[in-house]
Amino acid sequence: PGRKRDFSPVPWSQYFEAMEDVVVENENGKYTFRIYKSGSEGPVLLLLHGGGHSALSWAVFTSAIINRIQCRIVALDLRSHGETKVRNPEDLSAETMSKDVGNVVEAMYGDLPPPIMLIGHSMGGAIAVHTAASNLVPSLLGLCMIDVVEGTAMDALNSMQNFLRSRPKTFKSIENAIEWSVKSGQIRNLESARVSMVGQIKQCEEAASPEAPKAIVEGIIEEEEEEEEEDEDYEGRGSVNKRKKEDDTETKKEHLYTWRIELAKTEKYWDGWFRGLSNLFLGCPTPKLLLLAGVDRLDKDLTIGQMQGKFQMQVLPQCGHAVHEDAPDKVAEAVATFLIRHRFTEPIGGFQWKTCIHSWC
Structure with a gap:
């Protein structure tokens, strides 16, 4: 398409x-x-x-x-x-x-x-x-x-740790991280994700293995979507999580990109x-x-x-x-x-600002 x-x-x-x-x-x-x-x-x-x-x-x-x-x-x-x-x-x-x-x-x-x-x-x-x-x-x-x-x-604080656990631990490239952020809905605007995601991740210390499996992070994306669909069905969700864990373990071997800050801590x-x-x-x-x-x-x-x-x-x-x-x-x-x-500044470039102050205008 x-x-x-x-x-x-x-x-x-x-x-x-x-x-x-x-x-x-x-x-x-x-x-x-x-x-x-x-x-x-x-x-x-x-x-x-x-x-x-x-x-x-x-x-x-x-x-x-x-x-x-x-x-x-x-x-x-x-x-x-x-x-x-x-x-x-x-x-x-x-x-x-x-x-x-x-x-x-x-x-x-x-x-x-x-x-x-x-x-x-x-x-x-x-x-x-x-x-x-x-x-x-x-x-x-x-x-x-x-x-x-x-x-x-x-x-939201109670569910925050669950949300953090649901994110991939590593990405095989910056492109993958950007793709994940958009497909998972973390950032809905691709233009912004392409410039901002770099600030969220860093390269892992260890070198990447050349024979890293290709589809891992894409796999995680699909499974996350699947996980949402299967939310009602607890057993189904268990199997997705189990697969995701295996994927995460494999991704760890690549050691390419990970989160800059461990928010869970x-x-x-x-x-x-x-x-x-x-x-x-x-x-x-x-x-x-x-x-x-x-x-x-x-x-x-x-x-x-x-x-x-x-x-x-x-x-x-x-x-x-x-x-x-x-x-x-x-x-x-x-x-x-x-x-x-509030007269704190002036408009430029013909910016038409609304005079109405209601949020529904």
């Missing part, structure tokens, strides 16, 4: 203008934080990715928003993620990670940072709120959370990221935006806050959890409109 889809990786330079390593010095030594940048004037949009992802997940969004408004983009690899290097990478507490964000801002801009809007997805959304609530960015202009709600996140920090998040968000005095992939995701505190007009909300249907990757243009439009409406 038509052309074969291209799963080859695309370099960051097609979406960002520059890449830098920001050095932060403290009593524990030097840390280097990888950032990707675009734009030269207007407010800074400081972008914080979700758990397991990297700054590259903002690539397509960046080129979309840079064409709509005057702004500067700084997308940051959080500790233990992407190309950032810190002394104690296992410390992923909300407190440590939000201090990192404050330190990077200080290292980049000194005592007089430009106006900054924090935008975070999932875990990054939680870190953005903790950073804002602890007043670690003195020039904070606005705050945007993407698809993270305390109630939903707390409910960060479990002790999950509660701290999300507990109390709704009230922290509502308590931030700056203008706020909440972008969601589904309307059923508001918890009680946010529902009341929404009725009281304490933040602006937009629901983007037909998106998976990686909203800014699945619908980068829609997210760029929502953020651009928010910034123009």
Whole structure:
């Protein structure tokens, strides 16, 4: 059916203008934080990715928003993620990670940072709120959370380990990882997957064996789809899992690409990221935006806050959890409109922003 889809990786330079390593010095030594940048004037949009992802997940969004408004983009690899290097990478507490964000801002801009809007997805959304609530960015202009709600996140923590276990442990190539991410629905937008998936995986230490079996990761993809169909049928699912285990063991022999961060080991920090998040968000005095992939995701505190007009909300249907990757243009439009409406920036290139503030327009 038509052309074969291209799963080859695309370099960051097609979406960002520059890449830098920001050095932060403290009593524990030097840390280097990888950032990707675009734009030269207007407010800074400081972008914080979700758990397991990297700054590259903002690539397509960046080129979309840079064409709509005057702004500067700084997308940051959080500790233990992407190309950032810190002394104690296992410390992923909300407190440590939000201090990192404050330190990077200080290292980049000194005592007089430009106006900054924090935008975070999932875990990054939680870190953005903790950073804002602890007043670690003195020039904070606005705050945007993407698809993270305390109630939903707390409910999802129980099934998180099962989800992580269901992912392949290794991939035989970057192309395979990109293909898996799209076919499994992790990232629904192939363009974004081709640039962002590279930030989620790394080459395994050991060399690959030349006679590695070809169909393994494709096999895992098909079986995952099968697994969903057979969800009702427990015995059927058992056999799929058994096959998957055998496949995983065989894939291990190749040692090609694996996840950069073992998210399963960060479990002790999950509660701290999300507990109390709704009230922290509502308590931030700056203008706020909440972008969601589904309307059923508001918890009680946010529902009341929404009725009281304490933040602006937009629901983007037909998106998976990686909203800014699945619908980068829609997210760029929502953020651009928010910034123009608050007179934080100017539209460029004839960008037509909506004057209506209702999410259903």
